[in-house]
Amino acid sequence: MAYRGVMYERSIRFPPVTDLKRWSLEVEEGRQGSICYPPADPIHSALEHIVYYALMVHLDLQNPVSVKDALRKGLKFFSSLQTTDGHWAGDYGGPMFLLPGFAIVMHITQQPIDDHARKEIIRYLWNLQNPDGGWGIHIESESTVFGTALNYVAQRILGVEAQDSRLERARLWLRDRDGCLRIPSWGKFWLAVLNVYSWDGVNSLFPEMVLLPQWFPLHTQRMWCYARTVYMPMSWLYGTKYQFPVSPLIEALRQELLPRPFSEIDWKSYRNQVAEEDLYTPHTWILNAFFSAVNIYEKFAPQFLRRWSLDWIYQVLKSEDEFTNYICIGPINKMTNMLITWIQEGPYSDRFKKHTERVKDYMWMGRDGMKMNGTNGSQLWDTSFMIQAMIETDLRDEFKDVFKKAHDYIDVSQICHNHPNHRWYYRDETKGGWPFSTRAMGWIVADCTGEGLKAALICKYNKFTPRPLSNDRLFAAADILLKMQNSTGGYATCEKTRGWHFFEWFNASEVFGEIMIDYDYVECTSSALQGLCQFREMFPNHRSKEISRAIDRSVDYLFRMQRPDGSFEGMWGICFTYGTWFALDGLGAAGYDCSDARIMKACDFLASKQKEDGGYVGDCFDIHPKSQVVNTAWAVLGLIKAKYPNQSIIHQGIGLLLMRQKADGDWDQESISGVFNKNCMISYSNFKNIFPLWALARYTTAFPSNSSISFLGNSSV
Numbered sequence: 098m099a100y101r102g103v104m105y106e107r108s109i110r111f112p113p114v115t116d117l118k119r120w121s122l123e124v125e126e127g128r129q130g131s132i133c134y135p136p137a138d139p140i141h142s143a144l145e146h147i148v149y150y151a152l153m154v155h156l157d158l159q160n161p162v163s164v165k166d167a168l169r170k171g172l173k174f175f176s177s178l179q180t181t182d183g184h185w186a187g188d189y190g191g192p193m194f195l196l197p198g199f200a201i202v203m204h205i206t207q208q209p210i211d212d213h214a215r216k217e218i219i220r221y222l223w224n225l226q227n228p229d230g231g232w233g234i235h236i237e238s239e240s241t242v243f244g245t246a247l248n249y250v251a252q253r254i255l256g257v258e259a260q261d262s263r264l265e266r267a268r269l270w271l272r273d274r275d276g277c278l279r280i281p282s283w284g285k286f287w288l289a290v291l292n293v294y295s296w297d298g299v300n301s302l303f304p305e306m307v308l309l310p311q312w313f314p315l316h317t318q319r320m321w322c323y324a325r326t327v328y329m330p331m332s333w334l335y336g337t338k339y340q341f342p343v344s345p346l347i348e349a350l351r352q353e354l355l356p357r358p359f360s361e362i363d364w365k366s367y368r369n370q371v372a373e374e375d376l377y378t379p380h381t382w383i384l385n386a387f388f389s390a391v392n393i394y395e396k397f398a399p400q401f402l403r404r405w406s407l408d409w410i411y412q413v414l415k416s417e418d419e420f421t422n423y424i425c426i427g428p429i430n431k432m433t434n435m436l437i438t439w440i441q442e443g444p445y446s447d448r449f450k451k452h453t454e455r456v457k458d459y460m461w462m463g464r465d466g467m468k469m470n471g472t473n474g475s476q477l478w479d480t481s482f483m484i485q486a487m488i489e490t491d492l493r494d495e496f497k498d499v500f501k502k503a504h505d506y507i508d509v510s511q512i513c514h515n516h517p518n519h520r521w522y523y524r525d526e527t528k529g530g531w532p533f534s535t536r537a538m539g540w541i542v543a544d545c546t547g548e549g550l551k552a553a554l555i556c557k558y559n560k561f562t563p564r565p566l567s568n569d570r571l572f573a574a575a576d577i578l579l580k581m582q583n584s585t586g587g588y589a590t591c592e593k594t595r596g597w598h599f600f601e602w603f604n605a606s607e608v609f610g611e612i613m614i615d616y617d618y619v620e621c622t623s624s625a626l627q628g629l630c631q632f633r634e635m636f637p638n639h640r641s642k643e644i645s646r647a648i649d650r651s652v653d654y655l656f657r658m659q660r661p662d663g664s665f666e667g668m669w670g671i672c673f674t675y676g677t678w679f680a681l682d683g684l685g686a687a688g689y690d691c692s693d694a695r696i697m698k699a700c701d702f703l704a705s706k707q708k709e710d711g712g713y714v715g716d717c718f719d720i721h722p723k724s725q726v727v728n729t730a731w732a733v734l735g736l737i738k739a740k741y742p743n744q745s746i747i748h749q750g751i752g753l754l755l756m757r758q759k760a761d762g763d764w765d766q767e768s769i770s771g772v773f774n775k776n777c778m779i780s781y782s783n784f785k786n787i788f789p790l791w792a793l794a795r796y797t798t799a800f801p802s803n804s805s806i807s808f809l810g811n812s813s814v
Contacts, residue, residue, distance in 0.1 A: 109465050111223045114216045120462050124180045126509045127476040127535035131462035133213035165804040167755050167762070168793040169492055174762030175483070175786045176499045183506030184476040185483060188461055188782035190468035191235050191769055193225065194283065195428045197247035199456070199469050200254040201291050202432040205341050206439045208453055214460065214467050215255050221466025222248050223263055230266030234375075234608060235778040237769050242372040243284045243608060245270055246277035246354055250291065253346065259353055268353060277354040278362070279372040281607040286331055290436070292340040293350045298364035300605065301391040302328070304336035304406040305398070307413075315603065318523040319596035321615040322540070325523065326417060326426050330433035333410045336403055339440060368392075371607050377776045378610050381602045388605075411441065415448075416522040421539040423451040424473050426591075428459050463782075464766075471779050474534040477510045479783045481531075481548035486791035488555050489798055500561035507552050508566060510536045513573070525592045526580060529573025543581045543588040547624030550574040551631050558635060572639055575632045578625050579640065579647055586650030587617030587658075588625045610775030611668075619658050619665045619676045623683030626651040630686040652687050655680050656695060663698035670781075671772050674713050674731040677703055681735035690740040700741040703732045710756075711749030726757050727770045730788035737792075737799045748803070751796050754789045764789055 115133055123130040180186055196218060203210055210218075225248075226232060231240025232248040249267045257264060271277060277288060278298075288294035307317045307329070317325055341347065351359045369380060369388070380388075414434050417425060425431035435452040442448055458473040484503050487493055493500070512527045516539065519526065530541025531549030550571065557565035583594050596614035604613050626648060633644050658665055659680070667676030677699055684696060691697045706713060712724020713732045733750040741747065757764055764785045771779035797804040 109224055111220050111466075113466075114220050115213045119213075122180070122186055122462075124182050124184075124186065126182055126537070127184055127474065127506065128458060128537065129186050129461070129474050129476075130457045131214075131460055131467065133211070133462075163805045164751065164755065164793055165492070165797055167758050168490060168790065168797060169495070170762035171758065171764075171786065171790045171793065172487065172490075172492065172496060172499075172762070175790065176496060179499060179502055181502075182509070183502035183504070184480045184510075185783050185787075187475060187479060188463045188468070188780050189470040189472060189475050190461060190463065191771065191779035192471055192777055193232050193235055193238070193244045194247055195459075195469040195471070196222070197251040198287060198429060198432040199459075200251040201287055202436045203456075204254045205291070205436060206444060206449075208456075210255070217462060217467035219252060219255055219257060219466075221463070221468050222252055224465040226263055226267070230263075230270040232267075234776065235769070236780070237778055239374065240270060241375045241608075242271065242274055242277060242280045243375050246280050247284055247287060249354065250288070250293065250350060253350060253353075259349065271354065272356070274372050274374070276356040278356065278367045279370045279375075281371050281375045282605055283608070285367075286335070288354075290334055290339060290341065291350075292343055292347050293354060295359070295362070295364040296335065296338050296340070298362075298367045299335065300368045300388045301395040302332040302335040303391040303394070304332040304410060305402050306332070306406075307409055308402065308406050314597060315600065319600065320613055322591045323427060324612045326430040327433070329410050330414055330430055330437055333407055333414070333437055334433065336407050336410075337440075375608055377608050378604050378606060380605070380607070383602050384605060387603060411437065413522050416516075416518075416524075418448065418452070420516045420519075420522075420524065422537040423448075423455045424458055424535075424538045426538070426540050427472055428469050431455070431459065471773075472534050473538055475781060475783070476506065476534045477531050477545055477549055478533050479781075479787060480506050480510075481545070481552035482787050482791070483783075484552040484555055485548075486787055486794055488559065489791065490794035491797070492794075493559075497561060500556060500559075501563075504553070504556040504562040504565070507531075507549055507556065508562075508564070510534075511549065511553075511566070511570060511574070512536055512539065512541055513570065526577065529570070529575075529577040530581075531574070540591050541577070542590050542621075543578065544590070544618075544621040544624035546574060546578055546581070547621075547626070547628030550578070550628040554631050554635055568636070571632065571636070575629060575636075575639065575644065578629055579643055582625070582647050582650065583617055585617055586622075586652075586654035588621040588651070589615035589617055590621060591615065606774075608776060612774050616668075617654065618668050619655060620667055620669050620679045622651050622654055623679040626655070626683045627686040648687055652684060652689070655684055659695060659699065663695075663700075663702035665699065667772075668775075669771065669773060670731075671728070671770055671778070674703065674706070674728045674735075675770075678731035678735035681739045685738040690738075691742060692740075696739050697741075700736055700739050703736055704741070704743060704746045707732070707746055707749065710753055711751075712753040713750070723767075724753055725767045725770070726754055726764050726789050727767070727784045729753050730792040733792040734788070734795055737795045744800075747796070747800075751792065754792060758789070 120133050123132055225236055227240045229240050232244035233239055234241050234244050245267055285294055285299045289296045289299050309316050311318055418434055425434055438449045438452055459469050461468055461470050480503050487496055512530050515526050515528045516524055527541045530546040532538050532540055533542050533545050553566045556562050581588055581593060592615055594615050600613040606612060629644050629648050664673045665676035665680035681699060689696050691700055708724050710724050713728040714725055729750050733747055736747050766785055769778040769780055770784050771781045773779055
């Protein structure tokens, strides 16, 4: 389906409503917490002043005069943002359906929201409102009923009056679309929990699915972990038909969002209705048939089966809470699990208190206000990339302290154990792997394990740390990568693929694509492949035959994924520049370059997409009017790795990166660069520094005679 997004980069229309100088970022082993201190209190010296610094401070430096000078200044700038525990903190927001879940659950459970945070959340939502009055599914999306209705509710909960002109515009936009009645399924769920929508308007979530035999093709445990951990708490709340009691606010929201009185609506008729602006994945005929059957079942569901299924679901949710230290895999199941704990165990229970203490892990104070991140951060991901960027330049010795601190974070973030009874609770092994963010979060990812392994090997080999990871820990990382490889030769995300593609026929999200099972991905496979290749170089005798076979199978998988035009599609970044860079770096690690016709074809694809200014856009959409530094860096990295013979393409790309660099070594934040589930974009604020620096570093190594040149190709500083 075609991309439906805004054709412009967002501007900050509403300035800060709190004193940014009072905001600090508290960190401990990757845990991030944005805190605003009152003027009367001194800011504790142990806290990181990164939030204010990153938002406001730019050094008064001269413009770079050469590639190496640009690289040095960029490294100095970004190194100054490294936290005391060694990682780089960043904005991982973007989706516009996260804050509403936070607001709804905090309201239901009567948890206070700090007034500074409340004001900045409201400012964030105002900054992201579209000119037509609505909000989208993500920050660069056209308005949707999903985004508009839920963010309207969030603002009303946070204290914005219905008479506010911004909310009046939102109501006008919704009024032309039957109010919130045709909101997609996740929106129906949240509004039903809040009692603004009726459960009669929601298709059965069939909690009893967890009671099916585990060999059954549609058993819950076969789902992608992110879908499974969202579906299960949703099905629990559906199974209990929990609804917040009607209050004056709920009555007001019903009047404001529904086109007619609540009691007069034929709720069942809206179960399968979705607004045109929202629909990305229509129901299949088999899904509609399934819903028809389970909706009938819902009328006669035996209470003992319902109780049995809800009890088991709750046990699995408790294990998720405990395995993740109450962070959970993401913000949706974080808030649903927290709500269910409150319902089951009460507001004074230890488990609920542990949940409330971890809410702040998701909150991020950004330039445009306070938002909810898509996970508790991207700490490991960004840090491992930065280590690899710095090692590719001969300036590395100037940044030994940065390497040491970064390695400290790689060290503390590796997961060195398996969770107790993990298979009983649908979990795979985790020992030796790395997470996307923090060790406390408890989920490993294949590509993060590959990147973490590479970073650890770099620091050990180059003696950047007095306490390198032991061989046993590195062996454990290689071993878990061997276990995570699928029969296809590819790698999925957190687990091996458990289901079959036909499970996607039952995708009821309506707004996401390819979410039902954990698919193989070019990026995950490339990262794992590179990690194993680098590991084999340092430890050629550890499981050598198995590792060589895994490498060969990964190479075969990547070549099978090459498209007829030579490109590789990226599923976690935008989009073909991202996927093609990952493929070229992975295949390059295995010894392939442009002497292979398939690699040359991939490079020719990248060359054909270069714009007149030397840069690249997110070319799966190709809609942005100007090149993006992140996409340009990805293309340059891939072309250099593959030894592309048309060097002018590379020079021009570097020229654009130099031209866009600021005097202090930073780059401006441009359009969003991340994506997930086909239809939702997500921010990686550190990418604008990491990847241009990595491209410059790789360039200075590949073209040392050009390192002092300040005019390249069609671009100049």
